[in-house]
Amino acid sequence: MPVQPILVIMAAGMGSRYGGLKQMDPVGPDGEFILDYSLFDARRAGFSRAVLVIKRENEEDFRRLLCDRARFPITFAYQDLTDLPRGYAVPLERKKPWGTGHAVLAARDQIDAPFCVINADDYYGARAFDIACAHLSGIRDDGDYCMVGYLLRNTLSETGYVARGVCEVTPDGTLVDIVERTHIISTVDGPLMSEDLRTYRRLDPDTIVSMNMWGFPRAMIDRLSEAFPAFLNRALQEDPAKAEFFLPYAVDGLLREDRARVTVTTTEDRWYGVTYREDRARVVEALRCLTDKGRYPRPLWRE
Numbered sequence: 001m002p003v004q005p006i007l008v009i010m011a012a013g014m015g016s017r018y019g020g021l022k023q024m025d026p027v028g029p030d031g032e033f034i035l036d037y038s039l040f041d042a043r044r045a046g047f048s049r050a051v052l053v054i055k056r057e058n059e060e061d062f063r064r065l066l067c068d069r070a071r072f073p074i075t076f077a078y079q080d081l082t083d084l085p086r087g088y089a090v091p092l093e094r095k096k097p098w099g100t101g102h103a104v105l106a107a108r109d110q111i112d113a114p115f116c117v118i119n120a121d122d123y124y125g126a127r128a129f130d131i132a133c134a135h136l137s138g139i140r141d142d143g144d145y146c147m148v149g150y151l152l153r154n155t156l157s158e159t160g161y162v163a164r165g166v167c168e169v170t171p172d173g174t175l176v177d178i179v180e181r182t183h184i185i186s187t188v189d190g191p192l193m194s195e196d197l198r199t200y201r202r203l204d205p206d207t208i209v210s211m212n213m214w215g216f217p218r219a220m221i222d223r224l225s226e227a228f229p230a231f232l233n234r235a236l237q238e239d240p241a242k243a244e245f246f247l248p249y250a251v252d253g254l255l256r257e258d259r260a261r262v263t264v265t266t267t268e269d270r271w272y273g274v275t276y277r278e279d280r281a282r283v284v285e286a287l288r289c290l291t292d293k294g295r296y297p298r299p300l301w302r303e
Helices: 034-045 056-067 100-106 126-137 220-238 247-256 277-292
Strands: 006-010 049-054 074-078 115-119 144-151 162-169 175-185 208-216 261-267
Touching: 006 034, 006 100, 034 126, 049 056, 049 100, 056 074, 100 220, 100 247, 115 126, 126 144, 126 208, 126 261, 144 162, 162 261, 175 247, 175 261, 208 247, 220 247
Parallel strands: 006 049, 006 115, 049 074, 144 261
Antiparallel strands: 115 208, 144 208, 162 175, 162 208
């Protein structure tokens, strides 16, 4: 019998550019969050349950506003700055979370099957969950990973810059390389990228990028546990206040060591998200249109 994978949702980000806890901003026709749509699509695709990685102080709000209505099993894990390997301490100047790789590690005690990782504040589309669930249900070994890729032009904000994992993919859909680009903007001449905020380089609009929708075997938890101390050794020397243990960095390291194979399936669905408050109106309109077309019931959790 095919295994039913787990959905791990990263929802502990600070939302500094958005100006608040964007995971709890109603954007659906009946007050749904973006997260509601991810849970709905995951249930429909065949995922067994979800682990929501949050800040501990937000648990009551998530239970009250989400869990009481979502018809999908949800448990919580807590991303805490003090959750570090033995022998490490939080720098005095550190305020922000340790990054997406650390968020996945926060759920390590609740993961006993292949799992898919997503961001709580991104709308991925139903096909993305179908792709991830199908791959994870037939996972072959501890090095068998997958990623749902998006075309860069379908993932940009019209309001400001975004960060994207820019991918190099072979013609047969195998990930060769991924580089986190933290400042990509949309212009009338196409997307531009900058590393120093002074000079910009053009990017192909059809570049495949990661939106942090990954599929992993359970063994990925062990790989992240191995890589995190090495990251800390560098970060505590170079940038103790802001360095982040990005999930794509960890995957890229495993690729270079020939310890992972990542199958990339690209969807042409449009990503929607609320990086900035000004993005909200576009997301509201998109979800209304998808509901009007019959993609989702109204209200969402009617079924």
